[in-house]
Structures are given as structure tokens and as C-alpha cells.
Amino acid sequence: MAGSVALVLIAALVGWAALPERHSWTAVDQRLTVLSGPSGTEPIDLDTRLYLPSGDGDVPAVLLGHGFGGSKESVSDDAESLADRGYAVLTWTARGFGRSGGEIHLDSPDYEVKDAQRLLDWLATQPRVRTDADGDPRVGVVGGSYGGALALLLAAQDPRVDAIVPLITWNDLGKAFFPQSANGVTAPGVFKKNWAGLFFGSGSGPLGAGGGPSPLTGGAGEAPVAPVANPACGRFAADVCAAYLKMATTGIPDAATTALLQRSSPAPVLNKIKAPTLLIQGAVDTLFPLSEADANAKGIAATGTPVRVAWFTGGHDGGSGPQTDQDRTKFLTAQWLDHYVKKDGATPATSFTYSRVAGFSALDRGLVTNGYSDPTYPGLTGTGRAEVTVSGDAQQIANPPNGNPGALSSLPGVGGQLSSLLGSVAGDLAGQHAEFDSAPVTDAIEVVGAPTVRLRAASPTGSATLFVKLYDVDPNGTATLSGGLIAPVRLTGLPTDVSAAQPVTVTLPAIVRRIDAGHTVRVTVATSDQAFLTPPDPATYTVAVEPAVSLPTAAGTPIANPQVVWRYVLLGVLAVVVAGLVVVLAVRHRRLRRHEAPTVxxxxxxxxxxxxxxxxxxxxxxxxxxxxxxxxxxxxxxxxxxxxxxxxxxxxxxxxxxxxxxxxxxxxxxxxxxxxxxxxxxxxxxxxxxxxxxxxxxxxxxxxxxxxxxxxxxxxxxxxxxxxxxxxxxxxxxxxxxxxxxxxxxxxxxxxxxxxxxxxxxxxxxxxxxxxxxxxxxxxxxxxxxxxxxxxxxxxxxxxxxxxxxxxxxxxxxxxxxxxDDIVGDSPSVQLEVSDVPAAELVLAGLNVRSVTPEGASGLIVDMNGTPRTEVVASLVRAGVGVDRVVPRRRLEDAFLALVGDNSRGSGDR
Amino acid sequence: MSAAATGYRATATMPLLAEVRRQASRRRTQLALGFMALLPVIILLAFEFGGDGDDDNGGGAFASLVDLATSGGLNFALFSIFVSAGFLLVVVVALFCGDTVASEASWGSLRYLLAVPVPRARLLGVKLIVALGYSLLALLTLAGTALLIGTLRYGWHPLGSTVAAEIPAGEGVVRLLAILGYLAVVLLVVAGLAFLLSVLTDAALGAVGGAVLLWILSGILDQITALGSIRDFLPTHYSDAWLGLLSTPMQTDDVVKGAISAVCYATIFWSLAFYRFTRKDITS
Structure with missing residues (x-):
């Protein structure tokens, strides 16, 4: 029975899950030809899809851009959920990708950004799309990475944009690819060759190979419209291609490259952005770290435009993050768009939210994070500081020729491997790094922001490329590099003797991490990293780290996890069970009371x-x-x-x-x-x-x-x-x-x-x-x-x-x-023992008896049929038959057989 | 004249203590509890005499529970619970709850208890409480013995785990109790299922085996990710959620959901058991 109950339950669940989903929107694919380019007259063919919510009222719109190497397909999930919320969502494949025409100009204001402006024009002509004025659609722009930068650049270039939500995107492409963590050094930093190569690769293959499972960068590419002309450049525009080839060769950007990267960066135009901006950035992102969003936030907020910042545990390395983070960023995005685009709901707070890894989920082996919030965005310097003292003498470290073998800190392009990154793929090579350890910290430190260290370096060549890392070392000696993030510095004008070196402040990448009590902080200075292009010539540097390491901290308020609602469900279930039990017992008690009555x-x-x-x-x-x-x-x-x-x-x-x-x-x-x-x-x-x-x-x-x-x-x-x-x-x-x-x-x-x-x-x-x-x-x-x-x-x-x-x-x-006695007394038979059985039978046949049955040699059983026993005996004696015994049969067996018949079958056989 | 014989009160029949003794006298109770105490000793001996293994048994971050098992009494107890939670405890709970009514039916003593008369609901209630009590005792015996001999052999150290910082020993005991509490709640499903089967059948083995079998079936279905959100409704889906209690701060989301699931299932099974037993003709 229980088995069948279980089967029915399972069958019902399968049926329920297999029911087709009902959409509250319709999607139309369309190829739009818009006039774009510097002159605004070059036609470009764009592959678009418009999601329209059901119904017939006018609706606000969202322009949803995709990540590098993706297409309109790679954002379909986000588009559908926005359409479900009542937005007309326009997605399109950016030029140079998928089925759209044109070449990749890296979010150039003359090309990609202008394309998007033309799409805004087109949206304004759509009958269902709400407009603020003629030709001005009510529209928000959302996008991750490549699409995020487009949102920023579009908002700077086109005042019609009502709100933007750029995710995991860059502020300055030059700084992102040539990071320089030494404060006050303006020279370009160290070339992030691994990521740059991945980017270039995903745009040059004829199939536009995706950059991994992250929906922000990845997505299946589609066959391009035109065959690739130059195998070295793929679908990149000639100037972009030339800039890449040059910087990847030398590791140093020339003026033209710098200008190109600057053109594709929101940094110079942030002051033009008037659309309220929600910046969402990932803490596990070695490509566009938290500092990029920080720079964007500062630049936009400087002109009084509302800005909100949220960090989540994910990014180009970490993927879309744990479910709680996805829920939070989704909620923030919806709230932002609802207020600033749909004009629905209260003004969102400008509080800063972030999440910290709490552990692994026991069920799906993924990460679990806890969300925190701070009333204001503290930037990368935190709301407080904790000072940790590290010790260690100046050490000599060798730069390997051509960076090989090189240390490993992150695995660009693998994507989504959060747990392995937070564990430790990091490995430093002997002779190539110096370590400076602190004493075990007495109290846990909640690091939220970018730690700083002061570094002194000496080099025989006068210059050095170094990587500074901050490890959290647990009491067992396991060192963890938060997010795989490292700080590359390229220093010039160094003395040959470390004692003469001036300390340089190095700002490490911003992290969110709790350094537990008893753990130690380790600052490591290394000469090589596989993700970066390091000097080809071998050299030996001397490095020393000043004892004071400054860790920014924040004491955020834990965000009530929406899952908390289940606790109330549990309490409710328990209350219902208890109440049900009480009711059943009460009813039973009452029924028993009433039941005691039926007596006769x-x-x-x-x-x-x-x-x-x-x-x-x-x-x-x-x-x-x-x-x-x-x-x-x-x-x-x-x-x-x-x-x-x-x-x-x-x-x-x-x-x-x-x-x-x-x-x-x-x-x-x-x-x-x-x-x-x-x-x-x-x-x-x-x-x-x-x-x-x-x-x-x-x-x-x-x-x-x-x-x-x-x-x-x-x-x-x-x-x-x-x-x-x-x-x-x-x-x-x-x-x-x-x-x-x-x-x-x-x-x-x-x-x-x-x-x-x-x-x-x-x-x-x-x-x-x-x-x-x-x-x-x-x-x-x-x-x-x-x-x-x-x-x-x-x-x-x-x-x-x-x-x-x-x-x-x-x-x-x-x-x-x-x-x-009564039952037995009814017995009508008599047992006779006579001297002559045949004679007796003859005599008895003449009497009024029912039956005569011989029993044994001299016995007869006589059913008397009411004939008195005396008469029978007298008749026998008169006929000369000797009567030895007359026994009235008082055996219940007879009575029993007489009553039930000789049918031996029981009622069970009926 | 009162209805009942002198000295008879329905609420005094089948005293809890009498049922406790009734079950305590049974060999299977003694063996099950004895094994619960013996298992940590066997594990300890295995660690002492076994060679060094270096295989990750697929537990991912939690595989390290094996590596940490010998780092202290708390970790040893945790490991003992970890290896028992999946199957052994299920069998033991199914044994206590599935055997209790069915065995009386198969001996023929059930009809004499009902003719005492022990009210049917009371008989089930007492049987259930005592069976749950023995199940809990088994759980505590396992954890207690493991903690004791683990501490004697490996010392009193903080509770280590690779998913979070070490937990100080005092708080570690609290965590251990929380884990035991959650396991006890999850095992209520097994208890409910076994008890229902025990009422439905006169064969004790059928009730115990049936409950374990259905539990395994649920576990297998839970491995099939293609079933999607259906898996959330499987009674075994949240059975491992107690591992979340090892991180700092504790992850209680899945624990709470698991508790909801277990309480709902157990309530349904027990309600069915009581409904059926108070209405059916006893044919044993």
C-alpha cells in the first residue's frame, strides 16, 4: 500500500514537472539594417530578437547586450525573465559576432554604440513600446562584460537612456589589460596575456568560439555571414587587430593602442552619464576586478547621478555565482529597472551589498555565500582598517626567462570553477618568490576591499616585474589566494641594492574574505605568473616588504536570506501538526465519552x-x-x-x-x-x-x-x-x-x-x-x-x-x-444387544420404528420413532429373542449429527 | 456496576516502562544497540591497523572528513556519524520502528494485548514512542561511544573541517548535537515508513526491508539530476544537509527544508498508520 502511494506520488510529480511552461510573452526574430559608422551612413545588418509581454498596453523597454563572443541567444534566459516582468526586451547580436554583419570594433562609440543608438530609434517606433517623447523610448540598458561597457558608453552618448545596469565590466580597458598596482606609477603595467588571448581568440575564429560557460561571456557562436578575410584577424576590425598584435608582441601598448583602448573605455566619458546606474561586479574576476566597478562608480557619482554598487561571488573566473547571489543581483536589477524605467516602486536605496563565501553546499557541492549590506558604498578602502604586521628579511628571487616556468594563480577562461579557485590552484615556484608572514591573527578580520602593502625592490637592470599576492594561511599551513587575484607591478628606476630602494605602496586587488582567528596573513612577492607576460631575460631581484600591511574591513549587516522564510514554514508545519494532534485527541476523547453510554x-x-x-x-x-x-x-x-x-x-x-x-x-x-x-x-x-x-x-x-x-x-x-x-x-x-x-x-x-x-x-x-x-x-x-x-x-x-x-x-x-441435557435428551435411538440379530430385525420390522442398523456381531441401533422402549423389549422377548442390553443412546454425537446433518463440510465451503 | 474490572484504567494499560522492558528483552534490540557501541571501536581499530589510503572517495570537499577523522575525538565522532548516516542508521531505525507491531502480530501476542484491552491508538502510541526512543538511543550510543573512544585515543581537539575554520571544541560539541538532532529528524521519515508498513503487514521482515528498500529507491531517484525539481520532494533529498552545519556560520537553509520535508512525510505516514490500525480487523 505504501509502495503504491509512493508510486502515485512520483507519477504525479513527474507529470507536474513535464507540463509545458506557459509564457507571458512572445518573441520575434528580425534582421534590422541600421545606418551606423563614423559618418552614420554605413548600413549594418543586425540579428535581433524582440520579446513583447502579452497584452496590449504600452510597456517600457530594456536593451539587453551580450558578452564578448556571445550572441543574442546567450542572454535569452535573462531576456525571458525581464519580459516576464513586463518589459519589451530587445536583444541583438553585436556586430562582428554570430549572424550579425560587420566587424568587431570593441564597443567603439562610432560603431557598436552607434548601432545601439539606432536600435533605440527603432524601439521608439514600435507601437507597444512606451516613449518619453517622440523618438525617445522609455528604455533601460542592461548587459554583462562587453554588453556592460556598451551600456555605460551608450548612456554617456545618448541621453535617451533612462537607467543602466552594467555587470562585470571594465572602466578602462588599458588598465584592465595592463594592470599596474603600484601607486603613483603611471607607466602601463604588466600585460594580461592570457585573458587578452582568450578575448582575441573568441572573436577571431570563424565560429566565434565562446569563452566558457558564463552567460556573460560565453554562448554558442554561430556561423558568420561573410567568410573570414584575414586569418590573423578573424572578424576583428583592422585597427583593433593591429593593436592586439602589437601589444601581444611587445607587452607594452603604443600610443595608437592606448588611444584605441581609451576610446573603448567608459572612463573618459563617465561624467556624461546621467542615467541612474546599478553596477554589479564579481569578486572572483581576474579580468575585470572590483576596482573597475569602483572607478566607474566614482566617476558616475561625481556628477550626482544615482549609483548603486553590488558585489557578488563570481565573475569572469567565478561564473554566475551561487544561487543566493544570483537571486540578489536579479532582485537588485529588477528593483532598479522597475523604479527608473517602469516608474514603479520606491526609490531603491543606494546601499552597498556584497557576499562572502560561507562554505560549501552539502547537497550540490557548490559554494554557499552570505549576503551583507552597508548603508553606503565604502569604495575599496572599507569602513575600517586592520593592520597586520608581517616579517621577513629582504630576499632574492629569480625571474625565469620568458616567464617559464611560471607560477599559477588563476585559470582564465575555465569559468565557473568557483570552488577550485577558492580552494587553491595557486602555486608558487621555489626561487621565484619571497614570503612574508604575519603572526596568527587574534581576532577574525572581515576583509572587504583592497589591502595595501609597501614593497621595496632592487634590480640589477633597474626595472622589475613583480606579482604581489595576499594569502590566508590556516593553522594547518594551507594557503588560500582569494579569488586567484594578484597585484602585478612593473617598477622602473630601481636601485641595485635593496637598502637604497624607496618603498612603493602596492594596492592589492579588492577581495571579500574573512581571515579567521588563528590564521596568518602571508604576503608573497613572485617574479612570474602564467597569466601575465613577464620580461624575457633572466634576472635576480631583491625584494622586501614593510611590516605594516593594511587590510580594509567592513562590518556589513547580514542580509536576511530569503530562504529564512522556510524557517517560518517549518514552524508553521510543526504548529499544524501539533494542532492537528490536539484536535484528533480532543475529538477522540469526546467520542469516547459519548461512547461509554451504550449499555443495556x-x-x-x-x-x-x-x-x-x-x-x-x-x-x-x-x-x-x-x-x-x-x-x-x-x-x-x-x-x-x-x-x-x-x-x-x-x-x-x-x-x-x-x-x-x-x-x-x-x-x-x-x-x-x-x-x-x-x-x-x-x-x-x-x-x-x-x-x-x-x-x-x-x-x-x-x-x-x-x-x-x-x-x-x-x-x-x-x-x-x-x-x-x-x-x-x-x-x-x-x-x-x-x-x-x-x-x-x-x-x-x-x-x-x-x-x-x-x-x-x-x-x-x-x-x-x-x-x-x-x-x-x-x-x-x-x-x-x-x-x-x-x-x-x-x-x-x-x-x-x-x-x-x-x-x-x-x-x-x-x-x-x-x-x-435437553439437547442430548432428545436422542431417539436405543442400542440393543440381542441373541439373534436376524430374528430381532424381523420383529423390529413389524414395529413402528424408523430404522434398524446392525452394529457389531450382536448389536442393533434402533431409531424408535416414538415407540416406547418397553414395547420393543416386550415384543422381542415375546418372539423369543434374548435381550442382553438396552442402552438409550445419550451421546451428543448423535444429537450433533442429527442437528447439523452428516454434511461434514463447514461453512467455509459454502 | 462499572464497565471495567477493578483496577483497570484504559490510560494505565501498556505502561511505557513495560514496553521499554518488553523491547529491551529482545535480542535484536540488544544486538542493534551493541553494534552501535561496537562500530566506533571497529572504525578505530581500522584506523590504527589500516595502511594509509590516498583516495578521494568522491565526496569532494567533504571527503576530507576521512583525513580529519583521526585529528580528535570530535572529528572521530563526526566521521563515525558520516559513515553510518547513509545506511546503517536507516536500517537500525527501520528495525526498531518496523518490527515493533509486526512482530507482535506474528507471535500472536498482539490479539491478547488488544483483548486486555489496550486501546488500539494507545498501543500504537506507546509502541511508536518506545521505538523512537530506542532509535534515538542508538544514535546517541553511536555518537557517544565514538566521542568517548575517539577522545581517549586522539585527544580533545577542536572540530576540524576543510570547508570552514576549525570550530572550538566547546562549540564543536554543540555542532555535533545539532547534526545528531538533524539526523534524528531526517530519520523520522524512515521511522514513519517502517511503522506504517509494520501496521500493514504481519511480517516484521517485510516492514523493515520495505522501509529500507523504499529509502534506497528514493536515494537512487535523487541521483538522477534529470528529474529536476522533483528531487526536492524526495524524502532522501535533504538527508546530507547536515554537512552544512560544519561551516561557519552554519548553513541552515537546507537543514530547515529537510526538516520540513521529514516532518511532513513522517506525519503522513504515522497518520495513515493510526487511521488504518484503529479501523482494521486484526487477523493475526
């Missing part, structure tokens, strides 16, 4: 009255057709009948095990039901003994009596044991008992407490003749003190010798009922 006072002194009892089973079998009988005090009543006549079913009803279909049984006037208290005045043995096999006979009796909850003194164990007559065997385990021993113990158990009505089913089963004789005496004696006994049996002699009354049942009905 006229039978209050009658041990047992069975009235019109009928039991039909669910399968239609009728075990008891109709049974009525009474057991009075002092009687030993035999319930007699062939096997299957319904005796046991009747007794089961008497024990409250089975519910009668009709009729009832009254014990001392109380109607019997399962659990009726009056059952406590009934002792029973039905269908054989039932004992705990591992207990001794005596223990079984005690266990049984304990279950009654009645005082031990009332049990009369001694009398019961005497009746059982088991002697020392009473101390043996019942599993070793013979059938008869168990039977006797069961009778003793039924007699415990000397119940007023004793019900015994086949009590002599398994007993030997002396024990049977003893049992007869016991039963007769038992019924003397106003008690009564009901014995069922198919042994006729047994009933005849033991019982005062008998009830004969056949095929579920009573066929005779009354004192044994």
Missing part, C-alpha cells in the same frame, strides 16, 4: 449476550450468518460446531478484534467494541497461544499482566500457575515449549485476574487425557462463583462432559441452543 441495563448481570451477530468480509464471504445466544452466570457454555462453522469469528468479535457487520455482543450489558473497557472482565484464549518466544513462561505472564496496568496483587499468579501445572518449566523460554505446554500457559494467562467471563477456543487442544480431565474440573469449578465460561470446541465428548449448556453452530447459524 437488563443484561447488566448477564456475562454475555450475543444478538443477531453477522460478519461478512470485504470479499463477500459471510463467516457468521446470524448468531444469538446468552451465557448466564454459573454456566459453562459450549460453542459447538464443525470446522468453519463461524465459532472462531464469533469469538474474535467477543475479543474486540473484529467488527461485526450487524448485531452486537453485550458483556454485562456493555456493548463490545474494539478496546471496550468491559473487555477487562473477559479472559480469552483464541486461535492458540501468543507468547514472546524469548521470555520464560512466568515472564510472559508478568509481561501480559503489566500490559493490563492493573495491580499485580489482582493477578493471582499462583492460582494461574497451578492451573498451568508447568512446574519448573515455567522458567524456561516459551519458544522451547511443547504445544500442550503453551496451551496450558495460555489458559493460565486467560485466567489471570480471574475474569468474570472466560472465553476459551479449543482449550484441550494438545492436552493429554489426564490434563483434559483436570481441565474439565477446573472449568466446572471456575464457573461456580458467579463466573461464566464459554468454550468452543469441535470435540463433542468434550462439550458433553464439561459444559452445562451448549450452542450448536452450523454454517454460520445456530441450530440448537440450551442445556446439554
Amino acid at each position: 441495563d437488563e443484561y447488566a448481570e448477564t456475562p454475555l449476550v450475543v444478538r443477531g451477530l453477522r460478519k461478512a468480509y470485504g470479499d463477500g464471504f459471510v463467516a457468521v450468518e446470524r448468531v444469538d445466544f446468552t451465557v448466564e452466570r454459573g454456566q459453562v457454555v459450549g460453542l459447538l460446531g464443525p470446522n468453519g462453522a463461524g465459532k472462531t469469528t464469533t469469538l474474535r468479535v467477543l475479543m474486540g478484534l473484529t467488527m461485526p457487520t450487524e448485531g452486537d455482543a453485550l458483556v454485562f450489558g456493555h456493548r463490545l467494541e474494539p478496546g471496550s473497557p468491559v473487555l477487562s472482565r473477559v479472559g480469552a484464549l483464541v486461535e492458540g497461544p501468543g507468547f514472546l518466544p524469548h521470555l520464560t513462561g512466568l515472564q510472559n505472564l508478568h509481561a501480559y499482566w503489566q500490559a493490563t496496568g492493573r495491580p499485580a496483587a489482582d493477578a493471582r499468579f499462583d492460582e494461574a500457575l497451578e492451573i498451568a501445572g508447568l512446574g519448573d518449566s515455567v522458567h524456561r523460554k516459551t519458544k522451547n515449549y511443547s504445544h500442550g505446554m503453551r496451551q496450558r500457559l495460555a489458559i493460565a494467562q486467560a485466567m489471570l485476574g480471574l475474569p468474570e467471563l472466560l472465553v476459551l477456543d479449543e482449550p484441550t487442544d494438545g492436552l493429554d487425557p489426564p490434563q483434559i480431565a483436570e481441565m474439565r474440573r477446573v472449568l466446572k469449578r471456575y464457573a461456580t462463583d458467579g463466573r461464566a465460561v464459554l468454550v468452543s470446541s469441535h470435540l463433542l465428548a468434550e462439550v458433553e462432559q464439561t459444559c452445562t449448556h451448549a450452542v450448536v453452530v452450523n454454517k454460520g447459524r445456530i441450530v440448537a441452543d440450551g442445556p446439554v
Whole structure:
């Protein structure tokens, strides 16, 4: 039954999950040709898709850009969820990708940004899209990475944009690809060759290979419209291609490259952005770290434009992050757009939210983060600072030629491997790095922001490329590099002797990390890293780190996790269960109260009255057709009948095990039901003994009596044991008992407490003749003190010798009922022993008798048919037949056979 | 004249203590509890005499529970719980809850208890409480023994885990208790299922085996990620959520959901058991 319940449940769940989803929007794919380029006259073919919510009112719009190497398909999930919220969403494949035409100009204001402006024009012409003025659609711009920078640049270039939400994007492409973490050094930093290569690669292949599973950068590319002209450049515009080839070769950007990267960066135009901006940046992002969003936030906020910043545990390295983070950023985005674009909902707070890794999820092995919020955005310097002192002498470290072998800090392009990044793929190579450790910290430090260290370096060549890292080292010595983030510095004008070196402040990448009490902080200075282009010539530098390391901290307020609602659900469920239990108990109590009433006072002194009892089973079998009988005090009543006549079913009803279909049984006037208290005045043995096999006979009796909850003194164990007559065997385990021993113990158990009505089913089963004789005496004696006994049996002699009354049942009905003598007295037969059987038969044939049956050599059984015995004897003697014996047949067997017929089939065979 | 015999009160029948003793006298109870105490000893001996293994058994970040097992009494207890939670505890709980009614039915003693008469609901209630009590005792025996011998052998050290910082020993004990508490709640599903089967069948083995079988089936279905969100409704889905209690701060989201799931399932199973048992004809 439980199995079938489970199957039904599973089937229902599968069916529910397989139901088709219902969309609240429709999507239309369209190729739009817009006029773009520096002159605004170059036609460009764009692959677009417009999602329109159902209904016919006008709706605000969202322009949704995709990441580098992606297409309109890679943002379809986000587009659908925005369309579900009631926005017309326009997605398009940027020029140079997928099925759109043109070449990649890296979010150039003359190309990609202008394309987007033309799309705004087009949106304004759509009948369903709400407009602020003629040709000015109500529109927000959302995008990640490449699309995020486009949002910033578009908002700077086009005042029609009402709000923007740029995710994990850059501020200054030059600084992102040539990071320089040494403060006050303006020279370009170290070339981030690995990421740059991945970027270039994802735009140059004919299939536009995606950059990984992240929806912000990845997505399946599609076949380009035109074949690739230059194998070295792929679909990149010639100037972009040339700039890449040059900077990847030398590792230093020339003026043209710098200008190109600057053109594609929001940094110079931030002051033109008037659209409220929500910046979402990832803390596990070695490509565009948190500092990029920080620069954007500062630049936009400087002109008074509302800016909000949120960090999440993910990014170009970390992927879209844990579910809690995705929920939070999704909520923030919706809230921002709803207020500033849809003009719906209160003004969003400008509070800063971020998340910190709390551990691994036990269920899906992913990361779990906790969200925190601060009323204002503190930047990368935190709301407080913790100072840690590191120690270590100046050390010499070697720069490997061509950066090989190189240290490993991150795995660009793998994407989504959050756990491995937060664990430690990081590895430093011997001889190539110097370590400066702190003492174990006494209190946990909540680092939120960019730590700073002061570095002194000496180089024989006067310049050095170094990588500064901050490790969290646990007491077991496991060092963790948060997010795989490192700070590259390229220093020039260095002395050859470290003692002459001026300290340079190095700002490490911003991180969110809790350094637990007992952990140590380790600052490592390394010469190589596989993600960066390092000087090809071998050199040996000397480095030293000033003791003071400054860690920015923030004490954010934990964000109430929406999952907390489940706690209330749990409390609710528990309350419902408890309330349900109380109600059930109360109802039961009341019903029991009402139920104690049905008594019949006229039978209050009658041990047992069975009235019109009928039991039909669910399968239609009728075990008891109709049974009525009474057991009075002092009687030993035999319930007699062939096997299957319904005796046991009747007794089961008497024990409250089975519910009668009709009729009832009254014990001392109380109607019997399962659990009726009056059952406590009934002792029973039905269908054989039932004992705990591992207990001794005596223990079984005690266990049984304990279950009654009645005082031990009332049990009369001694009398019961005497009746059982088991002697020392009473101390043996019942599993070793013979059938008869168990039977006797069961009778003793039924007699415990000397119940007023004793019900015994086949009590002599398994007993030997002396024990049977003893049992007869016991039963007769038992019924003397106003008690009564009901014995069922198919042994006729047994009933005849033991019982005062008998009830004969056949095929579920009573066929005779009354004192044994009365039932037996009706017997019409006589057994004769005569000297001459044939002669006697002749004589008897002349008399009015019903039948004559020979028995043995000289015996005859005569059914007298009312003929007086004297007449029979006289006739025989007159005919000269000697009569040795005349025995009136007083055997119950006859009566029994006469009453039930010689049909040996029981009611079970009907 | 009162309905009942002198000294009989329905609420006094089948005293809890009597049922506790009734079950305590059974060999299977003694063996199960004994094994719970023995298992940590066996594990300890295995660690003492076993060679160094270096295989990651697929537990990801949690595989390290093996490596940390010998780092202190708390970790040893945690490891003992970790290896028992998946199957052994399920079997033990199913044994206590599935066997309790069905075995009485198969011995034939159930009908005599009902003829005492012990009210049917009371009989089930007492049986259930005692079975749950023994299940909890088994859980505590396992954890207690492991903690004791682990501490004697490996010392009293903070609770280590690679998913979070070391947890000071005092708080570690609290975490351990929280884990035990959650495990106990999750095992309520097994207890409910086994108890329902115990009422439905007269074969004790069928009830115990059936409950374990359905639990395994649920576990298998839970491995099939294609089932998507259906898996959230499987009784075993949140059975490992207690691992989240090892991180700092504790991750209780899945624990809470698991508790909701377990409480709901257990309530349904027990309600069915009581509904059925108070209405059916006892045929054993």
C-alpha cells in the first residue's frame, strides 16, 4: 500500500514537472539594417530578437547586450525573465559576432554604440513600446562584460537612456589589460596575456568560439555571414587587430593602442552619464576586478547621478555565482529597472551589498555565500582598517626567462570553477618568490576591499616585474589566494641594492574574505605568473616588504536570506501538526465519552449476550450468518460446531478484534467494541497461544499482566500457575515449549485476574487425557462463583462432559441452543444387544420404528420413532429373542449429527 | 456496576516502562544497540591497523572528513556519524520502528494485548514512542561511544573541517548535537515508513526491508539530476544537509527544508498508520 502511494506520488510529480511552461510573452526574430559608422551612413545588418509581454498596453523597454563572443541567444534566459516582468526586451547580436554583419570594433562609440543608438530609434517606433517623447523610448540598458561597457558608453552618448545596469565590466580597458598596482606609477603595467588571448581568440575564429560557460561571456557562436578575410584577424576590425598584435608582441601598448583602448573605455566619458546606474561586479574576476566597478562608480557619482554598487561571488573566473547571489543581483536589477524605467516602486536605496563565501553546499557541492549590506558604498578602502604586521628579511628571487616556468594563480577562461579557485590552484615556484608572514591573527578580520602593502625592490637592470599576492594561511599551513587575484607591478628606476630602494605602496586587488582567528596573513612577492607576460631575460631581484600591511574591513549587516522564510514554514508545519494532534485527541476523547453510554441495563448481570451477530468480509464471504445466544452466570457454555462453522469469528468479535457487520455482543450489558473497557472482565484464549518466544513462561505472564496496568496483587499468579501445572518449566523460554505446554500457559494467562467471563477456543487442544480431565474440573469449578465460561470446541465428548449448556453452530447459524441435557435428551435411538440379530430385525420390522442398523456381531441401533422402549423389549422377548442390553443412546454425537446433518463440510465451503 | 474490572484504567494499560522492558528483552534490540557501541571501536581499530589510503572517495570537499577523522575525538565522532548516516542508521531505525507491531502480530501476542484491552491508538502510541526512543538511543550510543573512544585515543581537539575554520571544541560539541538532532529528524521519515508498513503487514521482515528498500529507491531517484525539481520532494533529498552545519556560520537553509520535508512525510505516514490500525480487523 505504501509502495503504491509512493508510486502515485512520483507519477504525479513527474507529470507536474513535464507540463509545458506557459509564457507571458512572445518573441520575434528580425534582421534590422541600421545606418551606423563614423559618418552614420554605413548600413549594418543586425540579428535581433524582440520579446513583447502579452497584452496590449504600452510597456517600457530594456536593451539587453551580450558578452564578448556571445550572441543574442546567450542572454535569452535573462531576456525571458525581464519580459516576464513586463518589459519589451530587445536583444541583438553585436556586430562582428554570430549572424550579425560587420566587424568587431570593441564597443567603439562610432560603431557598436552607434548601432545601439539606432536600435533605440527603432524601439521608439514600435507601437507597444512606451516613449518619453517622440523618438525617445522609455528604455533601460542592461548587459554583462562587453554588453556592460556598451551600456555605460551608450548612456554617456545618448541621453535617451533612462537607467543602466552594467555587470562585470571594465572602466578602462588599458588598465584592465595592463594592470599596474603600484601607486603613483603611471607607466602601463604588466600585460594580461592570457585573458587578452582568450578575448582575441573568441572573436577571431570563424565560429566565434565562446569563452566558457558564463552567460556573460560565453554562448554558442554561430556561423558568420561573410567568410573570414584575414586569418590573423578573424572578424576583428583592422585597427583593433593591429593593436592586439602589437601589444601581444611587445607587452607594452603604443600610443595608437592606448588611444584605441581609451576610446573603448567608459572612463573618459563617465561624467556624461546621467542615467541612474546599478553596477554589479564579481569578486572572483581576474579580468575585470572590483576596482573597475569602483572607478566607474566614482566617476558616475561625481556628477550626482544615482549609483548603486553590488558585489557578488563570481565573475569572469567565478561564473554566475551561487544561487543566493544570483537571486540578489536579479532582485537588485529588477528593483532598479522597475523604479527608473517602469516608474514603479520606491526609490531603491543606494546601499552597498556584497557576499562572502560561507562554505560549501552539502547537497550540490557548490559554494554557499552570505549576503551583507552597508548603508553606503565604502569604495575599496572599507569602513575600517586592520593592520597586520608581517616579517621577513629582504630576499632574492629569480625571474625565469620568458616567464617559464611560471607560477599559477588563476585559470582564465575555465569559468565557473568557483570552488577550485577558492580552494587553491595557486602555486608558487621555489626561487621565484619571497614570503612574508604575519603572526596568527587574534581576532577574525572581515576583509572587504583592497589591502595595501609597501614593497621595496632592487634590480640589477633597474626595472622589475613583480606579482604581489595576499594569502590566508590556516593553522594547518594551507594557503588560500582569494579569488586567484594578484597585484602585478612593473617598477622602473630601481636601485641595485635593496637598502637604497624607496618603498612603493602596492594596492592589492579588492577581495571579500574573512581571515579567521588563528590564521596568518602571508604576503608573497613572485617574479612570474602564467597569466601575465613577464620580461624575457633572466634576472635576480631583491625584494622586501614593510611590516605594516593594511587590510580594509567592513562590518556589513547580514542580509536576511530569503530562504529564512522556510524557517517560518517549518514552524508553521510543526504548529499544524501539533494542532492537528490536539484536535484528533480532543475529538477522540469526546467520542469516547459519548461512547461509554451504550449499555443495556437488563443484561447488566448477564456475562454475555450475543444478538443477531453477522460478519461478512470485504470479499463477500459471510463467516457468521446470524448468531444469538446468552451465557448466564454459573454456566459453562459450549460453542459447538464443525470446522468453519463461524465459532472462531464469533469469538474474535467477543475479543474486540473484529467488527461485526450487524448485531452486537453485550458483556454485562456493555456493548463490545474494539478496546471496550468491559473487555477487562473477559479472559480469552483464541486461535492458540501468543507468547514472546524469548521470555520464560512466568515472564510472559508478568509481561501480559503489566500490559493490563492493573495491580499485580489482582493477578493471582499462583492460582494461574497451578492451573498451568508447568512446574519448573515455567522458567524456561516459551519458544522451547511443547504445544500442550503453551496451551496450558495460555489458559493460565486467560485466567489471570480471574475474569468474570472466560472465553476459551479449543482449550484441550494438545492436552493429554489426564490434563483434559483436570481441565474439565477446573472449568466446572471456575464457573461456580458467579463466573461464566464459554468454550468452543469441535470435540463433542468434550462439550458433553464439561459444559452445562451448549450452542450448536452450523454454517454460520445456530441450530440448537440450551442445556446439554435437553439437547442430548432428545436422542431417539436405543442400542440393543440381542441373541439373534436376524430374528430381532424381523420383529423390529413389524414395529413402528424408523430404522434398524446392525452394529457389531450382536448389536442393533434402533431409531424408535416414538415407540416406547418397553414395547420393543416386550415384543422381542415375546418372539423369543434374548435381550442382553438396552442402552438409550445419550451421546451428543448423535444429537450433533442429527442437528447439523452428516454434511461434514463447514461453512467455509459454502 | 462499572464497565471495567477493578483496577483497570484504559490510560494505565501498556505502561511505557513495560514496553521499554518488553523491547529491551529482545535480542535484536540488544544486538542493534551493541553494534552501535561496537562500530566506533571497529572504525578505530581500522584506523590504527589500516595502511594509509590516498583516495578521494568522491565526496569532494567533504571527503576530507576521512583525513580529519583521526585529528580528535570530535572529528572521530563526526566521521563515525558520516559513515553510518547513509545506511546503517536507516536500517537500525527501520528495525526498531518496523518490527515493533509486526512482530507482535506474528507471535500472536498482539490479539491478547488488544483483548486486555489496550486501546488500539494507545498501543500504537506507546509502541511508536518506545521505538523512537530506542532509535534515538542508538544514535546517541553511536555518537557517544565514538566521542568517548575517539577522545581517549586522539585527544580533545577542536572540530576540524576543510570547508570552514576549525570550530572550538566547546562549540564543536554543540555542532555535533545539532547534526545528531538533524539526523534524528531526517530519520523520522524512515521511522514513519517502517511503522506504517509494520501496521500493514504481519511480517516484521517485510516492514523493515520495505522501509529500507523504499529509502534506497528514493536515494537512487535523487541521483538522477534529470528529474529536476522533483528531487526536492524526495524524502532522501535533504538527508546530507547536515554537512552544512560544519561551516561557519552554519548553513541552515537546507537543514530547515529537510526538516520540513521529514516532518511532513513522517506525519503522513504515522497518520495513515493510526487511521488504518484503529479501523482494521486484526487477523493475526
